Amino acid sequence: MRNLFSFIYYYRAFFLFLLLEVICVSLIIQNNSYQRAAFLNVGDEVVGRTFSVYSEVTGYLNLGEYNKELAMENAMLRSNQATSFYTDTSAVSVKKDTAGRQFYSYIPAEVIQTSTNKMNNYIIINKGRDHGIAPRMAVISPTGVVGIVKHVSAHFSSLYSLLHSQVTVSARVRRDGSRGTIKWDGESPEFINLEEITRQEQLHNGDTIFTSGVSRIFPDDIPIGTIERFTLKEPGNFYDIRVRLTANFRRLDYVYVVNNLMSGEMDSLINKTENVQ
Numbered sequence: 001m002r003n004l005f006s007f008i009y010y011y012r013a014f015f016l017f018l019l020l021e022v023i024c025v026s027l028i029i030q031n032n033s034y035q036r037a038a039f040l041n042v043g044d045e046v047v048g049r050t051f052s053v054y055s056e057v058t059g060y061l062n063l064g065e066y067n068k069e070l071a072m073e074n075a076m077l078r079s080n081q082a083t084s085f086y087t088d089t090s091a092v093s094v095k096k097d098t099a100g101r102q103f104y105s106y107i108p109a110e111v112i113q114t115s116t117n118k119m120n121n122y123i124i125i126n127k128g129r130d131h132g133i134a135p136r137m138a139v140i141s142p143t144g145v146v147g148i149v150k151h152v153s154a155h156f157s158s159l160y161s162l163l164h165s166q167v168t169v170s171a172r173v174r175r176d177g178s179r180g181t182i183k184w185d186g187e188s189p190e191f192i193n194l195e196e197i198t199r200q201e202q203l204h205n206g207d208t209i210f211t212s213g214v215s216r217i218f219p220d221d222i223p224i225g226t227i228e229r230f231t232l233k234e235p236g237n238f239y240d241i242r243v244r245l246t247a248n249f250r251r252l253d254y255v256y257v258v259n260n261l262m263s264g265e266m267d268s269l270i271n272k273t274e275n276v277q
Contacts, residue, residue, distance in 0.1 A: 104219050107132055107257040109139075114161070116189040116249050121161040123147055125255060128155045138217040138258040144246035145169060145182075145224050146255050148217060157257070162224075163189050163249055171224055172212040173201055179212045182224055182243070189249045192225060194241040201239070203230050209243050219258060 008015065109131075113124035127133055129152045137149040139159050147159040148167060160167050162184065169182040171194060180196040194209060207227045213220030225243040233240050 103261060105259045105261060107259060109133075109157070109255055109257055111252045111255060112156075114249065114252055116161075116163060119165050119186045121163040121189075121249075122150075123159040123161050123252065123255075125157050125159065125257070126155070127257065128152045128157050130154050132259060133157050133257050136217060137260070138215075138219070139255050140218075140222055140258060141247045141252060141255050143223065143248070145211065145218065145222055146247055146249075146252065149257065161249065162192065162245070162247070169218060169224070170212040170215045171209050173197060173203065173209060173227075174207055175210060175221060177201055177207075179214065180241075182209070190245055191228065192243050192245055194227075194243050195238070197239045197241060198237050199232055199239065203227060203239065203241070205229060216260060217258070 107127060109125040109127040111123055112126050115121045115123075123139075123146065125139075133149060133152050135149050135152060139146040139149060145162055147161040147164070149157050150160045151158045162169070162182070164184065165186060167184070170179060171182045172179050173194075178197055178201045180194050182192055182194055184192050197203070205227055209224040209226065211218040211220060211222040211224065223246045225245040228242045228244045230239050230241040232238075
């Protein structure tokens with residue numbers, strides 16, 4: 001406190017000058033309409049810019065929270081879209097409509113670790129068993145197919161990325177085309193190969209590749225990529241197709257884990273069929 005008083009006393013002339021300047025400026029503004037209007041305009045500009053900067057800073061700091069809210073909202077919308085339901089035509093009650101039954105639900109998750117430079121790439125997400133995630137669930141992003149859940153712990157899950165030598169996905173050229181199989185060749189993380197498409201299929205560069213719907217893991221019509229180029233294998237009856245992925249695996253932030261609500265019933269039926277001698 002003594003040092004503060006000493007500082008003020010030492011610079012008393014300077015502080016007195018500042019006080020007189022403030023009084024003079026105040027008198028000028030109060031007694032002259034032009035100067036008063038100019039001061040108010042400048043004040044409004046300064047205040048506006050200050051709040052604008054504050055809003056941008058706080059918005060940036062809250063960006064992660066906004067993204068989480070958007071991911072939750074998108075998961076809800078995906079769960080309510082038509083492809084997440086199946087039609088039970090045996091339900092004919094006129095009192096209660098039970099024809100549309102939920103087939104898929106979606107769990108939003110954040111990517112916390114990923115790789116793209118290996119032959120067998122993986123992804124770690126921040127949701128696990130406690131959030132309803134189990135092995136062999138499909139994982140997609142807002143732009144396309146991402147991978148398949150391999151291992152889960154209470155709070156985390158590891159995925160086999162689509163960029164993995166052991167991952168194959170049933171795919172279709174356009175929504176009305178023939179089916180083939182998507183498989184990564186270990187080269188660029190931006191491209192993947194589509195196999196088993198016969199020469200009878202009319203292909204064009206830019207055609208979109210979707211999931212085929214025959215898989216018990218992935219829903220139908222999830223985009224995978226677009227045809228970058230294709231050639232006919234010789235000799236043979238099949239195309240060699242290079243597909244540019246729609247999902248950017250180097251910049252994955254949020255994904256959706258797809259929960260097939262009928263998987264238990266389907267697995268039970270398949271096991272019974274396979275065990276028939």
